[in-house]
Amino acid sequence: MRRRLVNGAVAWLTGGFATGLFVAREATRAAGAEAKQMSRSVVHPDAGSSHLTLFLCGDVMTGRGIDQVLPHPGKPHLFEPYMRSVRGYVALAEEKTGPLKRPVDFAYVWGDAPAEFERVRPDVRIINLETAVTTAEDAWPGKGIHYRMHPANVPCITAAGIHCCVLANNHVLDWGYDGLRETLDVLRGAGIRVAGAGRNDAEAAAPAIIELTGKGRVVVFSFGTESAGVPRAWAAHGNRAGVNFLPDFSERSADSIARQIRAAKRPGDIVVASIHWGSNWGYEIPDEQRAFAHRLIDAAAVDVVHGHSSHHPQAIEVHRGKPILYGCGDFLNDYEGISGHESYRPDLALMYFLTFDAAGSLARLAMTPTQIRRFRVNRAPDEGARWLERMLNREGRPYSTRVDRVPDNTFLLRWR
């Protein structure tokens, strides 16, 4: 009983609310439309057109329970109403999937991902780091959940060869301004580029730039929104530290971003607009989010919209040759002992490998299905891959996208 209460409360605190009705409705759509869709789709092979490949994924939360099993766990106390120690999350996970041999090594949490990196060899690896990296004790008042990873555990980010962490999310300031400053220092000190948070508004808004020999640059802008739980008070303003806060999805906001991007973009650059947006659960894409994504591509010369915040992957669209990942899901976290939203399969996620041609159009989008289990990223089991395939095809229908599952249990996107 107590565990049910704890689990329910924790799920609620992470922003969850069930919208299972929508799932059921979507699942009853006619299969005939799917067959029709197939015949209109075109396969976009990468042969001869590969120029640059990006790896993107959703939320990577290496704080709290994950931090606790790494070589340098931080202090375990929490300020959550139903959980007073991070060890509670480790205990819940171990109760479900068995004991962990602790400490794990830094690469452990990435599980099967490095083998995929080795196989696909993306030029740039970008994640949304959904935690502060700090020992600060200044928990943000009035916030139910506070994530932090000990700075000495930062090798777990570099162990996966991550080039860039986007930070404009609802956890980077969980441990106050000292916590934010330390997060920025530790990540930069480890050679990781950051975007979306800074010591002042100019630094928070500045893109991360990754130069690639002979392939131009990847320029990453990161934005956080209230729809994903980023408090307005976290907006960097003048000399005040904070996140690159996107106040709304208006044309005016898109056009202001367009001015900034046009000033920064050089010929041959690939521009990523990484946005923490939308609710934690559900598949419906609000019209304003879709219109905003289109405007970023049409008016701001954005090459890929990297959306995240939903605890599960969402639909994919390709607009004028530019991909929009509406929600990339949770790639790594300590939630596996928490129940309450199983119908969304938040244990499942995707590694997104986006290959662009020399003109900056999407040439190929391959995905590797994954599952969080035992605090690590695993290749998804067969049933999980099939579940994701069905979901992507169901949710992609309004956007004329679908996936083919290829024999190695990875997906290739088809689009019109």
Ligand SMILES: [Zn+2]
């Ligand atoms: Zn978030």
